[in-house]
Amino acid sequence: MSSSPLNVAIIGMGTVGSGVAKILLNRAEQMTARAGRPIHLKRAVVRDLSRTRDINLPAGVLTDDVESVINDSTIEVVLQLVGGIDPAYDIMLRVLESGKDVITANKALLCEKGELVFQRAKELGRCICFEAAVAGGVPLIETVTQAMTANQIISIEAILNGTSNYILTEMFSHNTSYADAVRTAQEIGYAEADPAMDVDGTDAAQKLGILVQLALGVKVNLDQFLRQGIDSLSLADLQYADELGYTVKLLAVAKLLDGQLEMHAQPTLIRNDNPLAHVEDAYNKIALEGDAVGKVWLSGMGAGQMATASAVVANLIDVAVGRAAITFPRLNLWNSSQNIQILPRxxxxxxxxxxxxxxxxxxxxxxxxxxxxxxxxxxxxxxxxxxxxxxxxxxxxxxxxxxxxxxxxxxxxxxxxxxxxxxxxxxxxxxxxxxxx
Amino acid sequence: MSSSPLNVAIIGMGTVGSGVAKILLNRAEQMTARAGRPIHLKRAVVRDLSRTRDINLPAGVLTDDVESVINDSTIEVVLQLVGGIDPAYDIMLRVLESGKDVITANKALLCEKGELVFQRAKELGRCICFEAAVAGGVPLIETVTQAMTANQIISIEAILNGTSNYILTEMFSHNTSYADAVRTAQEIGYAEADPAMDVDGTDAAQKLGILVQLALGVKVNLDQFLRQGIDSLSLADLQYADELGYTVKLLAVAKLLDGQLEMHAQPTLIRNDNPLAHVEDAYNKIALEGDAVGKVWLSGMGAGQMATASAVVANLIDVAVGRAAITFPRLNLWNSSQNIQILPRxxxxxxxxxxxxxxxxxxxxxxxxxxxxxxxxxxxxxxxxxxxxxxxxxxxxxxxxxxxxxxxxxxxxxxxxxxxxxxxxxxxxxxxxxxxx
Missing domain, CATH: 3.30.70.260 (ACT domain)
Structure with missing residues (x-):
């Protein structure tokens, strides 16, 4: 094993970026053992240098100059932990073109520009890792792309939006209105000031889109399937569902039926004897069905600082040891090879x-x-x-x-x-x- | 990508071996795509050539001569799917020494001789993959060794023996005695004619031993921790537990407490609001806790033909593409590096x-x-x-x-x-x- 350090940079020191930096700095010995060489956090790019942060970085690491990362040929991996499309998309392309691998948790970018950035990465012989983009700390991408590789995946049923699940749990267990539950979720940091993308079903639908591409090689745009949020529900809906023996969850579903793909992300009644009915608070839970393995359930925190950071760092080790360079070019992603039709809604x-x-x-x-x-x-x-x-x-x-x-x-x-x-x-x-x- | 076929052999065409052969033969195109080259099942070694099987192999594949595999230098990977220590241990060493990688589901062998075969494989630059040895189709080994690599794993709580879980479920849900539930489990193939290793806790303890070595780098012998089976329980125990709000499961536990390791595998009362209480029939369920990611739950079939075959074939793809050669030498297994003491019972x-x-x-x-x-x-x-x-x-x-x-x-x-x-x-x-x- 080489013992020259692997230089990495973080772009975006928000919640997740700070969590990643904590692991890299506080657990350097373990990371060196896992990577086979020291991992050196060389740069951390922020927008506002004057803001106070909950982590002390070594002198010279913090910068507001993204060019100092792109132009530094000794940096091999960039952890791009900013949201949105603009300027994240341009930065990702420039990072790839400068010869660096990318690790990201930005599912909106992957959903909207995934085809382009993946294509570019493949042309350049680079890789993009994104375990953290879907279901945070749950090893879902790895399970779909590696553990279930002997299977035809025939169904995905998933609770992928922790904010919505928290709000629904809070409403039902504390007999509160939707508006009050949203306020509680905002107070404890599970919901953004503007929670629209979470509660209107967009976030869950984007994640389902990525999963379907990975599992089935089918590219489905958001406007091609039913999408509905929890923002029109009342406590009464949850209570009547319970009276009938059901729990309401924001459920993302994709399943193959006679070669056609049924797909939707909607608030859905789930029978109380289904394991998917029992996932509380901000947890995610996913049921995958393969034609060989049968059903596999995964559950864990789909968001949050350290859970997401854990997935990002796992990807960093995959890059460091060379697994990512093997796995990425083989991903069944954004290359619609399979002849699967979408079942008309x-x-x-x-x-x-x-x-x-x-x-x-x-x-x-x-x-x-x-x-x-x-x-x-x-x-x-x-x-x-x-x-x-x-x-x-x-x-x-x-x-x-x-x-x-x-x-x-x-x-x-x-x-x-x-x-x-x-x-x-x-x-x-x-x-x-x-x-x- | 090279397009020369990867020659593989199966030793042991029992339930799992036949399942693996079915996937390799019936899904050749998918396997070629995943491996980057055709996978060619060159030999399948059985003890008794005259026995009828539920799969038709191409002419010349079936043999009762294990030497025809060991001496064939064109065979690169052996799927060693026989149980027990003898002669499996000798065969595994000879397969490794002949320059082949090994994939196995034999947890008894790993538990008893793991240190020796792993050491030998490392010396020879070969790898041993064993996702199927613990929790069958559940991607547990991959999660512990890769997805949670940024964490200190602080607890493992797991239902790892499907036979015991089936018997307990059957007893409680059908109000039957232990003896009757064992008979039902035998009739539908979930229990062996002699189910001793399953119901006395040995199987769960062996799997816990492997997990603890992977997660914590600590070698613990079976006689170093409390082990108890379900064979002394009555229906009355399950009913009284239920009256108190608990479910009885054969639970394997390892957790770090102030740097000491608490470890046991015993029938245990689990509160009904704990997700581990809700796993029925022959399913396995595992709760892993990492200091970064928090709790992650995995669940699925821990045994059975196609679920186990799914895990074996996933490992075969790992070997074929080169991931296994990267992962195996880095496993924290049988090299007791961490200074963790076992908490006295x-x-x-x-x-x-x-x-x-x-x-x-x-x-x-x-x-x-x-x-x-x-x-x-x-x-x-x-x-x-x-x-x-x-x-x-x-x-x-x-x-x-x-x-x-x-x-x-x-x-x-x-x-x-x-x-x-x-x-x-x-x-x-x-x-x-x-x-x-």
């Missing part, structure tokens, strides 16, 4: 949960069940409790009605849904969620 | 569950609680139902008494246990299990 077949607020008067239930029946949707169960809300401006009291359907197609369900929307006996909110069976 | 601190059958007469409870009190063991909860068993040969009816203690040491508990054994008011069976908190 109207053909997706599932059961559905509906929560409606309806006028408490004759014929209402008949009107609603007629609409469903006309679209060949049969009712599996129905819950109507006595009126909790009385709106005095209305002619009739308003009562909540919860319906679980038997299996139907998304197409039929949407058609029925639109007709229900037009009924004047139904008041907002009208919540619709699929059921995972 | 009498110092292990836990809560305990006791189920005693006692005479239903005055002073019995006082006698028992006095013994516990004299050893500073306090009682957390106590269940005594009315006498279900009346033994007419006895002077008094016999009633079951279940006690959960507060935390005490194994030393104090054993001392109290011995005194309780000597009380003439206590009848067999007297079941004792630790509680996992």
């Amino acid at each position: 109207e053909d997706i077949s599932r059961r559905y949960f509906l929560r409606l607020n309806v006028e408490d008067r004759p014929h209402v239930l008949a009107d609603i069940t007629n609409v469903l029946g006309n679209h060949e949707i049969s009712i599996a169960s129905l819950v109507q409790h006595e009126a909790p809300e009385v709106d005095e401006t209305e002619n009739y009291p308003i009562v909540p009605l919860v319906i679980m359907t038997h299996r139907t197609t998304e197409g039929q369900f949407q058609a029925a849904s639109r007709e229900l929307d037009a009924l004047d006996c139904i008041r907002a909110p009208f919540v619709r969620m699929p059921v995972n069976d | 009498e110092d292990i601190s836990r809560r305990y569950f006791l189920r005693l059958n006692v005479e239903d007469r005055p002073h019995v409870l006082a006698d028992i609680t006095n013994v516990l009190g004299n050893h500073e063991i306090s009682i957390a909860s106590l269940v005594q139902h009315e006498a279900p068993e009346v033994d007419e040969t006895e002077n008094y009816p016999i009633v079951p008494l279940v006690i959960m203690t507060h935390r005490t040491t194994e030393g104090q508990f054993q001392a109290a246990s011995r005194e309780l054994d000597a009380l003439d008011c206590i009848r067999a069976p007297f079941v004792r299990m630790p509680v996992n908190d």
